[in-house]
Amino acid sequence: xxxxNVFAVIAVLALAVMTFGVVHAADKLKxxxxxxxxxxxxxxxxxxxxxxxxxxxxxxxxxxTTYLENVPEGADAERAIEQLARAGNxxxxxxxxxxxxxxxxxxxxxxxxFFEHATGFKRSKNLATYAAxxxxxxxxxxxxxxxxxxxxxxxxxxxxxxxxxxSGINATMLGAQSVxxxxxxxIIWVNSWFDPGKEADAAKALIDQGADVLTQHTDSPxxxxxxxxxxxxxxxxxxxxxxxxxxxxxxxxTDYWGDYYIDRAKLVLDGKWKSDDTWDGLDKGMVVMxxxxxxxxxVKQMAMKTEAAIKSGALHPFKCPIMDQSGKTVxxxxxxxxxxGQILSMNWYVKGVDxxxxxx
Amino acid sequence: xxxxxxxxxxxxxxxxxxxTVVTASTPLLLxxxxxxxxxxxxxxxxxxxxxMIVGAACGFAGAWLSGSILVGGLFGIVAGAALxxxxxxxxxxxxxxxxATGLALxxxxxxxxxxxxxxxxxxxxxxxxxxxxxxxxxxxxxxxILFGExxxxxxxxxxxxxxxxxxxxxxxxxxxxxxxxxxxxxHALGYPVLRIRMLxxxxxGGCAGLGGAYLPLAYTPFFIPGMTSGRGWIAxxxxxxxxxxxxxLVIGAYLFGAVSIxxxxxxxxxxxxxxxxxxxxPYLATVVVLxxxxxxxxxxxxxxxxxxxxxxxxxx
Numbered sequence: 001x002x003x004x005n006v007f008a009v010i011a012v013l014a015l016a017v018m019t020f021g022v023v024h025a026a027d028k029l030k031x032x033x034x035x036x037x038x039x040x041x042x043x044x045x046x047x048x049x050x051x052x053x054x055x056x057x058x059x060x061x062x063x064x065t066t067y068l069e070n071v072p073e074g075a076d077a078e079r080a081i082e083q084l085a086r087a088g089n090x091x092x093x094x095x096x097x098x099x100x101x102x103x104x105x106x107x108x109x110x111x112x113x114f115f116e117h118a119t120g121f122k123r124s125k126n127l128a129t130y131a132a133x134x135x136x137x138x139x140x141x142x143x144x145x146x147x148x149x150x151x152x153x154x155x156x157x158x159x160x161x162x163x164x165x166x167s168g169i170n171a172t173m174l175g176a177q178s179v180x181x182x183x184x185x186x187i188i189w190v191n192s193w194f195d196p197g198k199e200a201d202a203a204k205a206l207i208d209q210g211a212d213v214l215t216q217h218t219d220s221p222x223x224x225x226x227x228x229x230x231x232x233x234x235x236x237x238x239x240x241x242x243x244x245x246x247x248x249x250x251x252x253x254t255d256y257w258g259d260y261y262i263d264r265a266k267l268v269l270d271g272k273w274k275s276d277d278t279w280d281g282l283d284k285g286m287v288v289m290x291x292x293x294x295x296x297x298x299v300k301q302m303a304m305k306t307e308a309a310i311k312s313g314a315l316h317p318f319k320c321p322i323m324d325q326s327g328k329t330v331x332x333x334x335x336x337x338x339x340x341g342q343i344l345s346m347n348w349y350v351k352g353v354d355x356x357x358x359x360x
Numbered sequence: 361x362x363x364x365x366x367x368x369x370x371x372x373x374x375x376x377x378x379x380t381v382v383t384a385s386t387p388l389l390l391x392x393x394x395x396x397x398x399x400x401x402x403x404x405x406x407x408x409x410x411x412m413i414v415g416a417a418c419g420f421a422g423a424w425l426s427g428s429i430l431v432g433g434l435f436g437i438v439a440g441a442a443l444x445x446x447x448x449x450x451x452x453x454x455x456x457x458x459x460a461t462g463l464a465l466x467x468x469x470x471x472x473x474x475x476x477x478x479x480x481x482x483x484x485x486x487x488x489x490x491x492x493x494x495x496x497x498x499x500x501x502x503x504x505i506l507f508g509e510x511x512x513x514x515x516x517x518x519x520x521x522x523x524x525x526x527x528x529x530x531x532x533x534x535x536x537x538x539x540x541x542x543x544x545x546x547h548a549l550g551y552p553v554l555r556i557r558m559l560x561x562x563x564x565g566g567c568a569g570l571g572g573a574y575l576p577l578a579y580t581p582f583f584i585p586g587m588t589s590g591r592g593w594i595a596x597x598x599x600x601x602x603x604x605x606x607x608x609l610v611i612g613a614y615l616f617g618a619v620s621i622x623x624x625x626x627x628x629x630x631x632x633x634x635x636x637x638x639x640x641x642p643y644l645a646t647v648v649v650l651x652x653x654x655x656x657x658x659x660x661x662x663x664x665x666x667x668x669x670x671x672x673x674x675x676x
Binding site: 037038040041042070161186187188189190191192194195196197198200201202204205206208209220221222225226243244354355356 | 371374376377380384474477478481482484575579580581582583584585586587589591620621624625627628630632634635636638639
């Protein structure tokens with residue numbers, strides 16, 4: 001009987017402490033992040049981590065952020081997202097396209113938690129989407145590549161044929177064609193967002209097949225490093241990769257998510273959060289071009305002019321008329337340019353791209 | 361059509377292509393050679409991926425801190441051996457299930473490597489220098505392939521030859537094989553089964569660590585968490601593919617490496633094959649070749665060491 005009393009007292013005390021702890025923790029808004037890769041990828045995931053750190057720094061006394069990295073896209077993602085929801089996070093950012101269906105499922109289960117899915121297109125009352133207009137940066141890169149290439153072959157290392165990647169290829173091609181109609185792409189799909197060895201192999205294969213400028217839509221600096229080794233030029237992806245290619249890097253279209261994360265957290269703190277679709281680019285600072293390096297002055301001036309024109313809205317990378325691979329003119333739903341929906345669901349190539357779309 | 365075939369021919373037999381294949385196959389060969397010895401002694405170590413990646417993290421750390429690739433390589437070997445030592449203590453000392461322990465150590469190793477390597481992300485080193493012999497390396501066509509590789513490629517070749525000599529031409533190797541085939545009989549004959557297996561496990565771990573270290577030391581001279589990307593699992597599969605024979609292991613590793621690079625390099629040639637199929641090619645090719653090899657084998661049953669994976673507890 002005595003033992004039972006002691007245990008009962010301990011149990012009550014423990015409960016009291018926990019409740020006290022929970023009440024205290026509830027003062028700070030808990031925000032969770034799910035990353036598809038390691039924060040050490042120095043690419044896409046790293047930039048989200050930079051954004052998270054900026055958020056933590058800016059609102060340090062009001063928010064408590066956590067993250068889960070290396071979460072594979074697919075079934076396991078649901079478990080990870082739910083883990084964050086159950087741990088008391090009230091705002092959760094799932095930072096890769098492949099988390100889409102998992103986020104939708106968990107959002108339905110937790111109507112009082114706000115979810116934000118990067119680069120996706122499914123929304124609900126408590127699920128918003130956000131993305132950066134990467135294609136704006138790629139158009140500029142295309143122009144630079146078109147000017148810098150001597151062999152007229154650009155090497156393109158890509159991951160998966162999703163609209164974001166396709167629109168990136170198309171924007172690069174349109175940019176390149178605007179200064180050099182003879183440009184051709186050689187494209188290698190590595191079927192992974194992140195595999196440094198395979199990206200390095202693809203880079204070597206492209207260079208052996210004549211490419212003298214490399215660009216990528218994968219997340220590691222492997223290709224940049226091979227470009228530096230072989231003495232050609234390349235573009236960084238998502239992060240500034242100048243450290244791996246001091247003589248090779250021309251520029252990088254880096255993502256900057258910090259301001260967006262701070263804005264969204266503030267909305268939750270003020271009780272004003274609602275589901276939205278944010279798609280900002282150079283104008284709002286979500287896409288930032290790394291310094292233009294290793295190029296002659298006239299190319300640099302051209303790039304800066306184009307950047308300014310895109311920022312002001314004077315130039316749109318997907319301005320009509322645009323011809324698709326077969327030569328047909330694409331229907332222009334945005335007036336003088338493709339509309340957001342067309343860009344977000346892009347599954348066709350522009351004229352001049354020699355690659356077969358998987359599934360066609 | 362003939363033009364495309366010619367293009368492919370030129371591609372495959374170009375020096376650069378073969379060089380890339382060699383670098384892609386070497387980490388697989390290093391790791392799977394060690395695992396071959398381990399499995400021949402009767403232990404199934406599924407932790408190769410974990411050992412490779414701690415080898416990568418520590419190898420890079422060693423090279424970055426000391427400025428020497430050799431030190432990096434040694435760090436990689438020691439790291440892999442240390443992790444496999446943990447495996448050995450658990451499975452041989454405490455008789456824990458080998459499969460579960462190996463898998464657990466893979467997950468542990470991947471996490472540990474991320475922890476060790478976190479400080480080194482973003483740094484880079486000067487990659488291992490390639491050999492350069494005065495006249496031989498400059499022979500057109502084959503010079504760089506035979507005489508211009510980085511030192512670890514030659515280590516991998518020496519390793520396989522050494523393992524073959526050990527297993528088939530030395531008494532110690534015979535004893536190891538005996539332990540792998542029937543540990544009870546070996547024990548009855550007085551051989552120290554657990555000690556032999558532990559040494560094999562440490563050796564295998566060291567090789568896996570070196571195979572993993574190859575990635576940041578010679579392949580892509582930086583460290584990023586997760587950079588082995590599953591190569592440890594391929595190495596495990598290659599040991600089975602090779603029917604636990606060193607000669608076949610070389611064929612397997614180079615076949616896999618070659619078809620992997622082929623699957624990438626053929627894509628820009630626009631052959632009309634979907635890129636997803638191209639990326640599947642190495643796995644398909646390995647399975648096809650395995651089926652063909654298995655059909656011609658006369659012996660019935662599996663070629664695996666008979667005591668592979670079974671726990672040995674000395675009864676006296």
